Amino acid sequence: MDRNNKGQFVSRPLKECVYKGHEKDYKRDWYLKNKKRLLKRSRERYQENKERYSVATKLWQMRNAEKVKVYKQKNKDAIRFGGNRKIVLKRDSNSCQVCGKTDKLVIHHLDETENRKKMNANNNIDNLITLCRGCHIKVHRNKVKI
Numbered sequence: 567m568d569r570n571n572k573g574q575f576v577s578r579p580l581k582e583c584v585y586k587g588h589e590k591d592y593k594r595d596w597y598l599k600n601k602k603r604l605l606k607r608s609r610e611r612y613q614e615n616k617e618r619y620s621v622a623t624k625l626w627q628m629r630n631a632e633k634v635k636v637y638k639q640k641n642k643d644a645i646r647f648g649g650n651r652k653i654v655l656k657r658d659s660n661s662c663q664v665c666g667k668t669d670k671l672v673i674h675h676l677d678e679t680e681n682r683k684k685m686n687a688n689n690n691i692d693n694l695i696t697l698c699r700g701c702h703i704k705v706h707r708n709k710v711k712i
């Protein structure tokens with residue numbers, strides 16, 4: 567949309583070429599030319615409506631709790647265990663490698679007790695082990711040796 571000299575919005579007249587393909591090119595050129603301005607405008611609009619958007623997002627998340635859960639878990643897996651979480655669980659046949667429990671499982675980094683920095687964690691399958699929550703705490707308190 568452009569503005570006329572009174573400041574009103576007017577739809578931009580198409581150039582003489584009426585072939586559909588060319589019309590498309592023309593629109594793309596216009597987009598590229600005005601990209602900065604458009605992006606700025608959309609950022610502004612986002613800032614203006616930030617609260618409304620966040621409410622809408624929350625409502626969507628409430629309606630789609632299952633989907634959100636899956637997304638979050640996927641994200642977590644990708645970041646924390648380099649995507650190896652499922653592989654390790656399968657290898658350890660979904661059970662704690664200390665006591666054999668099969669519920670409330672967590673994945674533990676074997677080198678984690680020494681190296682507490684979780685960034686750049688060693689996510690090699692050999693460095694990961696399945697534990698239940700209880701045993702995990704014991705391992706971190708050095709009450710159980712693996």
Ligand SMILES: [Zn+2]
Binds near residue numbers: 663
């Ligand atoms: Zn256990």
Ligand SMILES: [Zn+2]
Binds near residue numbers: 674702
């Ligand atoms: Zn751990």
